[in-house]
Amino acid sequence: MPDHITRTNLRTHRTHGWPHRMTASPASVVSARKLGLTFQTNDGPVHALSDVDLEVEKGDFVSFIGPSGCGKTTFLRVIADLEKNTGGEISVNGMTPEEARKARAYGYVFQAPALYPWRTIENNVALPLEIMEYSKAEQKQRVQRTLDLVNLAGFGNKYPWQLSGGMQQRASIARALAFDADLLLMDEPFGALDEIVRDHLNAQLLKLWATTEKTICFVTHSIPEAVYLSTKIVVMSPRPGRVTDVIESTLPRERPLDIRETPEFLAIAHRVREGLRAGHSYEE
Amino acid sequence: MTLLLRSGQGVLTLLLCLVALVRLPLLAPDAPFPFGMETTALILLLIAIGALVSFLPIGRLARVSVLLVTAHLAAWLLIGGISGNEGQARLSYFLLIAASWLLGWRCISELAEIKPSSRQFTMALRLLIPAIFGAWILILWEAITRGAGIPFILLPPPSAIWDRITGSLPILAADVRQTILKAVLFGYLVGCAAGFIVAILADRVAFLRRGLLPIGNLMSALPIIGVAPIMVMWFGFDWQSKAAVVIVMTFFPMLVNTVAGLGASGSIERDLMRSYASGYWQTLCKLRLPAAMPFIFNALKINSTLALIGAIVAEFFGTPIVGMGFRISTEIGRMNVDMVWAEIAVAALIGSVFYGVVALAERATTFWHPSNRGG
Numbered sequence: 001m002p003d004h005i006t007r008t009n010l011r012t013h014r015t016h017g018w019p020h021r022m023t024a025s026p027a028s029v030v031s032a033r034k035l036g037l038t039f040q041t042n043d044g045p046v047h048a049l050s051d052v053d054l055e056v057e058k059g060d061f062v063s064f065i066g067p068s069g070c071g072k073t074t075f076l077r078v079i080a081d082l083e084k085n086t087g088g089e090i091s092v093n094g095m096t097p098e099e100a101r102k103a104r105a106y107g108y109v110f111q112a113p114a115l116y117p118w119r120t121i122e123n124n125v126a127l128p129l130e131i132m133e134y135s136k137a138e139q140k141q142r143v144q145r146t147l148d149l150v151n152l153a154g155f156g157n158k159y160p161w162q163l164s165g166g167m168q169q170r171a172s173i174a175r176a177l178a179f180d181a182d183l184l185l186m187d188e189p190f191g192a193l194d195e196i197v198r199d200h201l202n203a204q205l206l207k208l209w210a211t212t213e214k215t216i217c218f219v220t221h222s223i224p225e226a227v228y229l230s231t232k233i234v235v236m237s238p239r240p241g242r243v244t245d246v247i248e249s250t251l252p253r254e255r256p257l258d259i260r261e262t263p264e265f266l267a268i269a270h271r272v273r274e275g276l277r278a279g280h281s282y283e284e
Numbered sequence: 285m286t287l288l289l290r291s292g293q294g295v296l297t298l299l300l301c302l303v304a305l306v307r308l309p310l311l312a313p314d315a316p317f318p319f320g321m322e323t324t325a326l327i328l329l330l331i332a333i334g335a336l337v338s339f340l341p342i343g344r345l346a347r348v349s350v351l352l353v354t355a356h357l358a359a360w361l362l363i364g365g366i367s368g369n370e371g372q373a374r375l376s377y378f379l380l381i382a383a384s385w386l387l388g389w390r391c392i393s394e395l396a397e398i399k400p401s402s403r404q405f406t407m408a409l410r411l412l413i414p415a416i417f418g419a420w421i422l423i424l425w426e427a428i429t430r431g432a433g434i435p436f437i438l439l440p441p442p443s444a445i446w447d448r449i450t451g452s453l454p455i456l457a458a459d460v461r462q463t464i465l466k467a468v469l470f471g472y473l474v475g476c477a478a479g480f481i482v483a484i485l486a487d488r489v490a491f492l493r494r495g496l497l498p499i500g501n502l503m504s505a506l507p508i509i510g511v512a513p514i515m516v517m518w519f520g521f522d523w524q525s526k527a528a529v530v531i532v533m534t535f536f537p538m539l540v541n542t543v544a545g546l547g548a549s550g551s552i553e554r555d556l557m558r559s560y561a562s563g564y565w566q567t568l569c570k571l572r573l574p575a576a577m578p579f580i581f582n583a584l585k586i587n588s589t590l591a592l593i594g595a596i597v598a599e600f601f602g603t604p605i606v607g608m609g610f611r612i613s614t615e616i617g618r619m620n621v622d623m624v625w626a627e628i629a630v631a632a633l634i635g636s637v638f639y640g641v642v643a644l645a646e647r648a649t650t651f652w653h654p655s656n657r658g659g
Binding site: 080081082101102103104106107108110111112114116117118127128130131132159161 | 550552553555556557558559560561562566570571574577650651652653654657
């Protein structure tokens, strides 16, 4: 019974002793401890994150799943230093998020492709390279390589508005990959796409993850997507945003699309659904 | 019956021809240069041919060509015969003008329905239709002012204005040099550049943003009529004072539009730049300025007309004896209305070219904007 196995894994994870200093284990890419974030609004404070403990290890594919307002995007934004935590501690690559951002430690893929319409696909992918002052030759070579990686070779001279939504999002992934950050933060990147395109991109993303050996943090609404992609699934619940369950996946790293019909897959999906339900009843 | 319905203008044209035929001659009996019999007959024949051809199912292009020739040849003959006979035209003359105008109308509406097959053809049509339209405004203007003998002071005919333009090229050239090349161009460039630079400073420095923008608002409310004489006091009679007025007028639209444009980039796009640890100037050059371009061009277009108005009006308040505004204000006093119209025509032409150049630059720069993508 896979349920049994994952639960064991979970227990080991939760009882894992935290190191006293912020520099966690050397393999730890993201390490959050009692992380909290409270927004001050006119209607009083909103607790977007509360007491979040999490370790993301090198090479992990971690999915964050939960209903709207559970703080999964906020958590990603804290890692990226796009928001500042108001409580607890967090380290990214052993640094503060701000230091990590300045060291260009991560690539961020947003909900929308956010490609600049005045730049061709090629130049959009080259944008971070220009800002980080890579040489022209290096830029050209990297753009070529990353466009090949997301199967967009031959579309470099098109403008974003001449491409379909799925291709645009692939271009934005290429842009996040172009400067070789080891950490990829993805905030519902396929949320606006239809199911068929999404399946296709999920399979591509897994392949990409296998070839580039990056650490990926992936926010999603979809249980099958989370289970299909992840080595670790973080289930979150809202008001205040917190982690209710962390599930280590027992699926092999090599995952064809039809793995989603196996009992093992369904058992993990069931576990995720249970976790989401528990978080919800707690609120009521 | 269906044959008649095919061209309403054709029916009306034939009716007008009939009435005109009954009410001949075209001019009053004591007109100095009456129309000859042959000319009158030719005009009637041309109009009748045009009207009849408009019914024929001979293909649109053939119909259009016949209409184009007959309508404009008839109008040309009518207008050619009226000069020297000002105020002597009778009803039949105006009926024939109306008849040829109806043919011209028919011609344009047939042209407008053509589905162009190639790019060049589309371009040619886009130019031809407004050209015919404009020509008819001039034809009617000429025929009515000369035919009805409207006093020269009230409205000179376009041919007289054209004669004045060709006859006074050196004066017009000197005025253009003084007003456009010196005051307008200098004022426009400096005013737009200053508005742009101050907008960026205000974006960078919070104290300027809070303090200067409201003052800028006040500046935009300054009446130009009040500012112009002050500028003449400060900067003297020559073009510098006019350039100063233009600067005052163009500064604010550019400031406001650039400030709005700098805020136009989306939050995701800005987060993206932040995730790259991009500096202020990098974000400005690679994201915020390109995103602001539609706003900046908006200001450039508004300013292209404002600058022209500002410089011409400012010259009413003291100038050396050259300049478009000076010429307009003095020639109207000497009842040389044709010179005033000549200056107006030149100003309109230059203003359109100015606007057109800015609009072309806009299309080349903001080709990516949803409003420009199609073309």
